[in-house]
Amino acid sequence: MFTITQNYVKAESLSQAYDELMRNRNNRILGGGMWMRQGRKRIPTLVDLSALGLDTITQTGQGIDIGCMATLRDMETSPLLTGSLQILSKSVSDIVGVQFRNTATVGGSVYGRFGFSDFLTALLALDCTVHLYHGGKVPMRDFVNLPYSKDIVEKISLTIHDSCVASYQSLRRSATDFPVIALAVAKTGDRWAISVGARPHRAALAVQTAASLGAVPSALELEAAAESLCQELTFGENMRASADYRRDITKVLFRRAAEELLSAEQQLGMERSPS
Amino acid sequence: MKIRVWINQKEYQDEIAPDTLLLDYLRAKGCYSVKRGCDTSNCGLCTVWLEGKPVLSCSVLAVRAENQHVVTLEGMQEEATRFGTLLAQEGADQCGFCSPGFIMTVIAMKKELDHPTEEDVKAYLAGNLCRCTGYMGQMRAIKRYLEVE
Numbered sequence: 316m317f318t319i320t321q322n323y324v325k326a327e328s329l330s331q332a333y334d335e336l337m338r339n340r341n342n343r344i345l346g347g348g349m350w351m352r353q354g355r356k357r358i359p360t361l362v363d364l365s366a367l368g369l370d371t372i373t374q375t376g377q378g379i380d381i382g383c384m385a386t387l388r389d390m391e392t393s394p395l396l397t398g399s400l401q402i403l404s405k406s407v408s409d410i411v412g413v414q415f416r417n418t419a420t421v422g423g424s425v426y427g428r429f430g431f432s433d434f435l436t437a438l439l440a441l442d443c444t445v446h447l448y449h450g451g452k453v454p455m456r457d458f459v460n461l462p463y464s465k466d467i468v469e470k471i472s473l474t475i476h477d478s479c480v481a482s483y484q485s486l487r488r489s490a491t492d493f494p495v496i497a498l499a500v501a502k503t504g505d506r507w508a509i510s511v512g513a514r515p516h517r518a519a520l521a522v523q524t525a526a527s528l529g530a531v532p533s534a535l536e537l538e539a540a541a542e543s544l545c546q547e548l549t550f551g552e553n554m555r556a557s558a559d560y561r562r563d564i565t566k567v568l569f570r571r572a573a574e575e576l577l578s579a580e581q582q583l584g585m586e587r588s589p590s
Numbered sequence: 591m592k593i594r595v596w597i598n599q600k601e602y603q604d605e606i607a608p609d610t611l612l613l614d615y616l617r618a619k620g621c622y623s624v625k626r627g628c629d630t631s632n633c634g635l636c637t638v639w640l641e642g643k644p645v646l647s648c649s650v651l652a653v654r655a656e657n658q659h660v661v662t663l664e665g666m667q668e669e670a671t672r673f674g675t676l677l678a679q680e681g682a683d684q685c686g687f688c689s690p691g692f693i694m695t696v697i698a699m700k701k702e703l704d705h706p707t708e709e710d711v712k713a714y715l716a717g718n719l720c721r722c723t724g725y726m727g728q729m730r731a732i733k734r735y736l737e738v739e
Contacts (some may be wrong), residue, residue, distance in 0.1 A: 316609070323591060323608030323653055345651075349631055352649050361608065365654065388643075412717010414637050414644045414695065491632070491716050 317351055322360040326367060329448050329467060335362045336465055344467055346383065346423025349415060364422070369470065372396070378442075378475040383422025383468045387434065388413060390421070399441065400473060402483035402499055406437035411491050422468040428459055428517050431493040435459065436512030437483050439520060440499035442474040456520055479503040480579040482572035485513070486564050488555060495556045496564050500572040502580065505530035509544060509569070514561055515553045523547050537573050541566040595655045597621065598665025608653055612638070612645075615652035616662060623663035623690035627719075634718035637691035637698075638662045644698040646717075663690040669697055673735050680734070682727030688720045696732060700739060708733075 326332035336342050342360040343351065369382035372393045379395055387407040390396060396403055410416055410433060424434045425445060443455035448467040455471070481501040485494040497512040507525040512518030524543045528536065545565055550558040594603045597619055606615060613636045616624045624647055627635030636648040639661040663670050670693050677683050677693075692715070699706060699714045706714065711732055720728065 316611070319607075319609040323651075325653075325656070347649075348651065349649050353630065363654070408713065409716075411632060412634055412695075413698075413714055414634055414646045414717050415631055415649070417640075417643045418645050418650060 317354055317356045317358050317361075319361050320357050320359050323363065324360055325363045325365065329364075329367065329469065332362045332364055332367075333448050333467055335360055336467065340465075344422075344426075346420040346426070347386065347418045348423070349419045350423065350427060350429070364467070369422075370420075375472070377472075379473045380470050381421050381473070382470045383420060383425070385421045386417055387419045387421070387424065388416040390434070391416070398475065399479040399481035399501060400475070402437045402440070402481045402501075403434070405483045406433040406485075406497070406499070409433065409485065409487060409491060409494075421471065425458075425471060426468045428463075430515050430517045431513050432518065433483075433485060433494055433497050433512065436485075436497040436510050436518040437481075437499045438471065438473075439510035439512075439518050440481060440501040440508045442476065442479075444472045444474075446470045446472065459518060476503045478580075478583065480576040480583060482575040482579070484568040484572050486568065493555065496561050496568060498565060498568040498572060500569065500576060502576050511544070511548055511565060514548060514550045515555070516549065516551060519548055521547045531577075532573075537570060540573075541569045544569055591653060593653055593656045595652070595657070596659045598661060599659070606652055608651070610652045611648060612640075612650040612652045612655055612660070613647040615655075616647060616660065621662040621664050625687060625690060627687070627691075632717075632719065633688070633691075634695060635688055635691040637694040637718070639694065639698060642698075642701075644695050661694075663694060666694075666697065672739075673697065673731070676731040676734050676738075677728065680727045680731040682723055682731050684722035688718065688722075692718045692720065692728065696735065700736065706736070 324335050339359045343358050345361050345363045370384035371382045372385055372395050373380050390403045390407050438455055445453045445458040446469045448469050450466050483499045485497040487494050494513040499510045501508045507528045509521040509525045510518050521544045524540050524547050545562040550561045552558045591608050592605050625635040627633035631646050631649045636646055637644050638647045641658050673693050695718050
């Protein structure tokens, strides 16, 4: 458990929160605090964002904005997260339990960019932008590779593409454990996005593999893409699985995801043109 | 720092260290149903309601409960007794250490979900661990509870 050595500040504005954060290099922002709680940091000032009304999920002209203090449980219960965004709900549903997800926040999960993150893997496959208080708007595909810097994730924006279909797959050794591998695939027409997390490294996009796939790939092309995916990304080992095991499972999960979203795409097409 | 919080509908104002966990604060107030189990946010033994939602009190700072309502098992004895009796009748209670957190989550589930299926129940209760029973007794008790209620 961390220790607060000086102050706990419930910020009244983002500018106040940022100023407090920058006042000392060891000051921290409190999201849900679920991961921070596992550490033993000594934190001079802990800045709480919970009074800023940043826990909303709102529909915008182009998509959905999710405030940094929205909880992972909100991802499961919000009626706004439909269509391809339903993978967000699926991605968080195995994270510990409802009580945990009622406290863990979107901002904490996104800022942390944890290697084991199901949620980050799903967001990376979608058209997502991270809004930083100081750093401005950063596409998730860039944000995920940035080094940690002192800033505040204010919200994330998801752009909705009507024809987008998506699938989220993961494998766990037991329910509610960290994933052995997490994979998300999104497809909009002939544009694919393939994200693999828990390798056990931070989630990454397989850009070349995605570019090799067309609008309606054959079974052979999907097989080749599964192989290519494992060549393109690096896999490592930890107490949950070896790198080889992760590669093998990634191929299986990719095939499952591709089958699921090609079938969903077909269904979507039939619904749009029933004749 | 000073906080004001309602525990089981009773108002408290206290001076506490900012890194006091809600679990420790509640136990200091005599709510001994709130157990420290894994201390790693996994087991669900410390479940309480914060503004009506089940949370892990071992992972929430007490200052986060400022001006909010906390409910522990002590605050819902009538409903807890009804479900607790079913747990006992179904043999779902051995050491009983997990029961308070489990009961808090089951009652929260009943409030939140309409006509949950067995799969819904399992998913909702995935964050409550019991090392004695194997969960079959709990499932029987929950089914009876949902039928009766």
